[in-house]
Amino acid sequence: MLKIKVFGHKAPDTDSVVSAIAYAWYLDEIKKQPAMAYVLGEINKETSYVLDxxxxxxxxxxxxxxxxDKIVLVDTNNPxxxxxxxxxxHLLEIVDHHKLVGGISTAHPISITMRPMASTASLIYTLINPELxxxxxxxxxxxxxxxxxxxLEFRSPTTTDEDKEIAEELARLAEVDMSExxxxxFKMKSDISHLDAExxxxxxxxxxxxxxxxxxxxxIETTDTTPALAMKDDIKKGMVSHAESNGLADVLVFVVDILNEEATLIVATDEAKSLAEKAFNVKIENDTVVLPGVVSRKKQIIPALQS
Ligand SMILES: [Mn+2]
Structure with a gap:
């Protein structure tokens, strides 16, 4: 019997990989529906660390x-x-915590569970009912x-009280010190030494x-913005060539300082500059601007850019 394929978005982050593994386990072991987790790209250093x-x-x-193929989507609803x-x-189900973007249609009724929680893993926890x-x-x-x-260890404004309660319960079950x-x-996430601008x-x-x-x-979420900002000129060149070769209007790069809870925006074109100046109500002198308090793409960056 073909197993159900469970996976999240391209450029997989820790939540999308973990959610695929956790939900595939739940379908397979608990619901007795043979399932297996997949990813749509190379996993990052932070994710490798936690898997290990x-x-x-x-x-x-x-x-x-x-x-x-029977598939279940986690951590995205965006085609x-x-x-x-x-x-x-054959799409069976979507479990997600992003805004509904539309564009997916199906020939059969499907289950959709979407809630404004901070991670898909939190949402899966509520579905799994771990006590049982x-x-x-x-x-x-x-x-x-x-x-x-x-x-970002509860710093993001996406965090709800329920996410915190679930994290505390999971830390107790895992016998893990959350801040450690x-x-x-974050140390693993901040190591960008193996990456070029692209x-x-x-x-x-x-x-x-x-x-x-x-x-x-x-x-680029990091506890030390120095290495990324030292590559600024390369990154700017990369932004322009990436946009060109991928048919995009522009690329914006936000270097997010996790501990100081601020983002440094890098802009490479005049269009990006004026878009960002309007969105964040700032004046950009050269090619960067610090945005205090900005850490979340989902809740802060995208709504500002789309407003
Ligand atoms: Mn997520």
Missing amino acids: RFGFEAPPILDKVVAE DELLDTIKDA HNLSKEMAGLMLSAILSDT LASEM GLITMDSKVFDIHGKQIRVSV
């Missing part, structure tokens, strides 16, 4: 789906963040990692429709 720490294998990379062949497959299902220490640790990653885990994760631009990145233009909005 809690004893999980990286899910295999999926590069296409076919008509026979632009999925495979081109996605409409060919004896979540393993390892799975609890993994799911906790996803919440810490998406909330978060600081190890790697930095696409590491944590999504394309949005902003006033009718397709614009890539990239974030």
